[in-house]
Amino acid sequence: MLAQSQPAAVGESSSAALLRVADLRKSFPIKGGLFGRAQAHVKAVDGISFDVRTGETLGIVGESGCGKSTLARLLIQLIEPDTGTIALDGSPMAAGSAALRVLRRQIQMVFQDSYASLNPRLTIEDSITFGLKANGTDRIEAKHRAHAVLDMVGLAPDMFAQRYPHELSGGQRQRVNIARALALGPRLLILDEAVSALDKSVEAQVLNQLQELKQRLDLTYIFISHDLNVVQYISDRVLVMYLGKAIEVGPVQRIYNAPLHPYTRGLLSSRLSMDPRRRVSAAPLSGDPPNPIDPPSGCRFRTRCPIAEPLCAQREPGLVAAGDSHIVACHAQHSGSGHSLAAQA
Amino acid sequence: MPNLALDDLRAPPTGLRPRSRSFWQTVGRRLARDPVTLTCAAVLLLILLAAIFAPLIAPHDPYRTSMARRLLAVGDHRHWLGTDELGRDLLSRLIYGGRMSLFMGFMPVVLATIIGGTLGVIAGYAGGALNMAIMRLFDIFYAFPSVLLAVAISGVLGAGLVNSLVSLTLVFIPPVARVAESVTTQIRNQDYVEAARATGAASWRIVTGHVLSNVTGPILIYASSLISVSIVIASGLSFLGLGVVPPEPEWGLMLNTLRQAIYIAPLNAILPGVMIFITSMCSNLISDGLRGAMDVKV
Structure with a gap:
């Protein structure tokens, strides 16, 4: 297979990669039959490589079911990858290693469902101090820290520390979740659809607060969302996922203004314009993503691609640089690939 | 996007804050407003106190037999609830009998909740092979009806208080573990x-820190519903001669020995049964009340 994931190209010339993910794969068995043997495998994350630079916000977009949430769970070590490595600041995060305990504190996550991610039986304070106590902070110090992070997210500790999750609004609960994630002093925060469930005005407030916190605490974000507008607003770089693979990575302006992959184009054109004179002109995406149990041969997007050619069924396009730290996995963009739209080498 | 002032989001001053109640506080308040549960709790408490202070309350010696006063009718001026087939005071025996019957109702359930609950939570949280091992082992117990199982285990171990306690505990561990496992999962x-x-x-x-606080509620609801079953099965064991040994007063055993008198003094004969009925009924209704009170989105 030609140019099947090239970490060198993905890594680019960046000097300060906080998180480096290389060829990460995770598939889930579908069990069936009398003895519960694996009948097939869903390839949720199928060979993804990328860097997250210190201090940036990397937006990850894609349709539902493309593996975004599995990727997030892999990154915070909730599930173990089948193959591939995750390195934080150059130290690999391997299951069972003594360093993992220290490393995983540095990556924390905010989940989508603000209600399900708080224990209904615990007060806000107890929810936040749990992780601290588990990591050896004594009770009084943990309490001070909890109050400090609550204050940071704009919730007065006097008001909220002793309350229960059901007494809070969705926005307040999501702030508590952010506070809990911040309590451990992480360097990287994964926001998995963290604002998707909030209504628009609250969403804007939380987004602004996230921006403010990032400045104040020198945080790095991975912002996972299906909402293209929100990703555009908050991200420095964007990674587009399709069926468990990264198909285009680049700076936010490049991705939004000059997308190269036909999938990215389709995704962006599916957005509604605020201007009635700007009608959707590009061919919209049609159909559903193919079954991840048995993805199409060659390029996975070819079944829905407006510019697919026989070549696309034969060879899988690798991620190749397309100038200015922009990389794309599409034969039409790779010179010399043989695609009729590609520049001839 | 304009930066919205965060101060706007801060809630009003502390003085206006409503008092937060924990889940258990809420459940307690709801139970306190439920007349059926309160009545049943009062009845059970009365029976329990009577059993505990039996020597102070019982009008007669529960072991003293009298051939001359056999099967006196209910309402006798000396023996208010009559006497049994050996002339022993029935009221005193019912009061004393509560000790053993309540003990056999609660103790196996308490033990089974601790053991079965622990195993179920472990199985549920660990998942995988450990879950499979623990739960399949318990599935074997499900092959037998609970009464039959209790009778079989007691039969093997022999009659006696400790043996029936062991057999009842063993009978209740699998269902408690199954509830605990499914909630934990x-x-x-x-x-x-x-x-x-x-x-x-x-x-x-x-x-x-996180699992126990959420699984204890459902496990408690289920365990409380087992108390009445335990009383009935324990009485059944005694009735069959596998539980408490005569002349010890125990409701199930009394029901057995008074059985022959059912045509002569039917009222006397059913009195122990009435006590079993009241106790198990009350614990069932309390269980229902508990279920209702815990069914709150907190």
């Missing part, structure tokens, strides 16, 4: 448990 996949795991906390810490 649900809780384990909640986001807050995942968030706790992401902090790097040890499993025991997550179980004690």
Whole structure:
């Protein structure tokens, strides 16, 4: 297979990669039959490589079911990858290693469902101090820290520390979740659809607060969302996922203004314009993503691609640089690939 | 996007804050407003207190037989609830009998809840092979009806208080474990448990800090419904001669020995049965009340 994931190209010339993910794969068995043997495998994350630079916000977009949430769970070590490595600041995060305990504190996550991610039986304070106590902070110090992070997210500790999750609004609960994630002093925060469930005005407030916190605490974000507008607003770089693979990575302006992959184009054109004179002109995406149990041969997007050619069924396009730290996995963009739209080498 | 002032989001001053109640406080308040549960609790408490202070309350010696006063009718001026087939005071025996019957109702359930609950939570949280091993082992117990199982185990171990306690506990462990396992499996996949795991906390810490607080409610509801079953099966064991040994007063055993008198003094004969009925009925209604009170979105 030609140019099947090239970490060198993905890594680019960046000097300060906080998180480096290389060829990460995770598939889930579908069990069936009398003895519960694996009948097939869903390839949720199928060979993804990328860097997250210190201090940036990397937006990850894609349709539902493309593996975004599995990727997030892999990154915070909730599930173990089948193959591939995750390195934080150059130290690999391997299951069972003594360093993992220290490393995983540095990556924390905010989940989508603000209600399900708080224990209904615990007060806000107890929810936040749990992780601290588990990591050896004594009770009084943990309490001070909890109050400090609550204050940071704009919730007065006097008001909220002793309350229960059901007494809070969705926005307040999501702030508590952010506070809990911040309590451990992480360097990287994964926001998995963290604002998707909030209504628009609250969403804007939380987004602004996230921006403010990032400045104040020198945080790095991975912002996972299906909402293209929100990703555009908050991200420095964007990674587009399709069926468990990264198909285009680049700076936010490049991705939004000059997308190269036909999938990215389709995704962006599916957005509604605020201007009635700007009608959707590009061919919209049609159909559903193919079954991840048995993805199409060659390029996975070819079944829905407006510019697919026989070549696309034969060879899988690798991620190749397309100038200015922009990389794309599409034969039409790779010179010399043989695609009729590609520049001839 | 304009930066919205964060101060706007801060809630009003502390003085206006409503008092937060924990889940258990809420459940307690709801139970306190439920007349059926309160009545049943009062009746059970009365029976319990009577059993505990039996020597002070009982009008007669429960062991003293009298051939001349056999099967006196209910309402006798000396023996208010009559006498049994050996002339022993029935009221005194019912009061004393409560000791053994209540003990056999509660103790096996308490033990089974602790043991079965622990095993179920472990199986549910660990999942995988350990879950399979524990739960399949318990499935074997499900092949037999609970009464038959209790009779069989008691039969093997022999009659006696400790043996029937052991057999009843063994009978109740599998169903409690199954409830605990299924609730734990649900809780384990909640986001807050995942968030706790992401902090790097040890499993025991997550179980004690996050899982137990959410599984105790459902387990307690189920366990409370077992108390009446336990009383009935324990009485059944005694009735069959596998539980408490005569002349010890125990409701099930009394029911057995008074059985021959059912045509002569039917009222006397059914009195122990009435006590069993009242006790199990009350514990069942309390269980229902508990279920209702805990069915709150907190």
